[in-house]
Amino acid sequence: xxxxxxxxxxxxxxxxxxxxxxxxxxxxxxxxxxxxxxxxxxxxxxxxxxxxxxxxxxxxxxxxxxxxxxxxxxxxxxxxxxxxxxxxxxxxxxxxxxxx
Numbered sequence: 001x002x003x004x005x006x007x008x009x010x011x012x013x014x015x016x017x018x019x020x021x022x023x024x025x026x027x028x029x030x031x032x033x034x035x036x037x038x039x040x041x042x043x044x045x046x047x048x049x050x051x052x053x054x055x056x057x058x059x060x061x062x063x064x065x066x067x068x069x070x071x072x073x074x075x076x077x078x079x080x081x082x083x084x085x086x087x088x089x090x091x092x093x094x095x096x097x098x099x100x
Contacts, residue, residue, distance in 0.1 A: 042072055053065025
């Protein structure tokens with residue numbers, strides 16, 4: 001393992017722990033609106049995965065990049081699904097004989 005890889009692994013571990021600590025302190029009432037707001041950041045993650053996969057030199061790196069793209073897209077689609085479901089809760093249903 002090179003020094004660069006060790007530094008990157010350390011940054012990954014620290015960011016994972018900090019992210020877990022931050023998410024753990026968010027009240028459950030705020031979790032869904034904040035998660036729906038994170039869709040923009042997930043879109044940036046998809047762009048980063050695409051760029052990294054395009055520049056990958058080895059097949060193993062390309063395969064990991066493909067997996068990253070798939071997982072990031074699942075995150076984006078799921079986030080929009082949750083947002084749609086959350087907004088549907090606030091939509092009034094049309095009753096018979098009433099025009100909205």
